[in-house]
Amino acid sequence: MTAQALAGALADDVRRQVFAAIVLGAADATVVADRTGLPTRQVVTALRRLVEAGVIADAGGDLRVDVDRFREAARTPAPDPAAEEPADRVLRTFLRDGVVVRLPAQRGRRRVLLAHVVVAFEPGVRYPERAVDEILRRWCDGGGSDHVTLRRHLVDEQLLAREQGIYWRIGP
Template identity: 65%
Template structure:
């Protein structure tokens, strides 16, 4: 059983209620129905899914019970298993707001917007070069094609975040 399988087995409210009823002593579907108030069909379906997931066992002698051994094995395996590497938050933000090299929209959250603006700046403008406003607009238009943002708004954010500087209609890269 994996963490995902366990979470999936207990994701449904009815299955959690059935699981709790069995933990508290219900040993068959009629007892689960009596304790939970669920319709018999819903209770039986929840028992079957929990049993299929390996969370419950249906022993002929003892009836329904939580498979504590299986849960212990799962806990041990999870404690020993190395943690999955976390995704780079910067890449997650870029995947969220860029599609095929164009902005889908600008993030409302300032930190996320900053990551996106830095990415655009690094890929669009060379450090030390000066650009007339028309060249800046032409460079930013492809980023905005098909999305909710426009190149003027994008240019304004780049200036406000001090990634570009403007003086007398000439722009240059000042940020990363």
């Protein structure tokens, strides 16, 4: 577990309340619900997420803080931002869980992002526009861009070629 994963697991108010109740001795979901005053459904959902994140250990219904995971996170050195590759920094900034959150305004950064997206297309394969749109929608689902804009930028940057509604990847 990284410090970032730990912070993400405890970023939600309900999960923090559930975590605090367990730290203070609540050993099962019913006791957590009683102590926090939260609905049982919210408690169960928060517990599931905390267990998945590795913050809480569930030993057959007996809840406890996974202290070993916290020690591991404390001992793991934070990544050095200066050592990070510029392309990785661009992707970390503009992609979240495989979705484009927004397109970079700077052409160089946008090119890095588009070069990452274009690998979704096999070299040498011809795609009808409908198939291209379907692939690009996955990159835009819930993000800050739309598939049409993304498609236009891929063509403008000569990463995809287009002729009579048929697209193909240019280069390797």
